[in-house]
Amino acid sequence: MGSCCYGAFSASSHLSVTDFSRGFKSPKLPCLSKRQERWFARPQGAPKISAYYGLRTPPYKLDALEPHMSRRTLETHWGGHHRNYVEGLNKQLEKNQLLYGCTLDELVKVTYNNGNPSPEFNNAAQVWNHDFFWESMQPGGGSMPILGVLQQIEKDFGSFTNFREKFVEAALTLFGSGWVWLVLKREERRLAVIKTSNAICPLVWDDIPIISLDMWEHAYYLDYKNDKGKYVNVFMNHLVSWNVAMARMARAEAFVNLGEPKIPIA
């Protein structure tokens, strides 16, 4: 499932669910098979191949999240920061053909290199993180999850209120730049709230993210200046997409045996 491409059609990172189908074993293996690598060792004069990723647009118009997240923020955050990460990644990939043939998820894990990240990690992870973040929100979002997601949250946190408190607390106690996540931990088979620094995402520990919140200052400064608390509460009340969370959980259930309760697809 490579993402090499040659023309104007851009391969972009994955959809609203992360790609677990590869059963990723060792992050040290390059993404190409031996046969593919031989094919890459072309003779001189052969046309140069480049693979690149494209900038995915959020699944809503840039002003659709007003007044909770302004069009100006989306334009700068998505059109500036996110775009720079994509372009930076593509420039780095031009020089490093070993990384061809990966999906974006695989690229993040390979470049993380078990805690000793290569230079491409920052760009790859931030592209992935931002794709995931835009999809974690929707116009008219917020309020509460329903059905299986709610049941799982109540099982793992006691109540939705408790989960919300933990999520907000994590966001407000993050030092520096980073992200807050609701993840499904594979080993422990339960949901958890975690915070990560800079570009790190739970994919590198093979956990399954369900929802994320960008706590880098650029995500909220234009709208809320230094009022982080307001930003986080607005996200929980008006922006977070529990629909997407439900879809992600449903998919995750195929890989993690949660036992009861079942997560029905609404």
Added chain:
Amino acid sequence: MALRSVLSRKGLGLGFAQLRGLQTFSLPDLPYAYGALEPAISGEIMQLHHQKHHQAYITNYNKALEQLQDAVAKGDSAAVVKLQSAIKFNGGGHINHSIFWKNLTPVHEGGGEPPKGSLGWAIDTHFGSLETLVQKINSEAAALQGSGWVWLGLDKELKKLVVETTANQDPLVTKGPNLVPLLGIDVWEHAYYLQYKNVRPDYLKNIWKVINWHYANEVYEKESE
């Protein structure tokens, strides 16, 4: 103890008040008006940066110190160790920003004027020229991922100038116990976002117009004795 040396350190303008035997800290005044650094740094940013961000670091630093005092008194080692990251972050934020305000000065008070005296000579010796130094600092600052600071420091032991970056609010001393900060540039997004948005290089280009080399030279001369 490290805490005591921080509290007794003069010349940083750290205001403090007595409270239950614990010295607490208060927000130092800026030596210039909020709008005085325009157009390099907007008055809006200066006000938010000083009154909200720096104040928040001080408030949380005082709180952490109070909790630390309690934990030490009770002999609660787990709590003492747990508080270290909050102290490093908020205390570092206070230290760094106190230096930062002194590193800036309005143009009409010498902001941007190249360093003369021994610091100017040292820069030419170690880096070749001021332009080279500025370029080096700017490229390290632009490449910094996430939040942090970029510093021009003096290594007191090796007697040379260094350019270093620190992450989050780590003070320069975390990169080497003999390092003294001469100039620090805040590259947290809150330092420039409202004006420059994601174009950090523009902020870095313009901030040199209000850098207070006079202060840096003073510190250099004092620490080089």
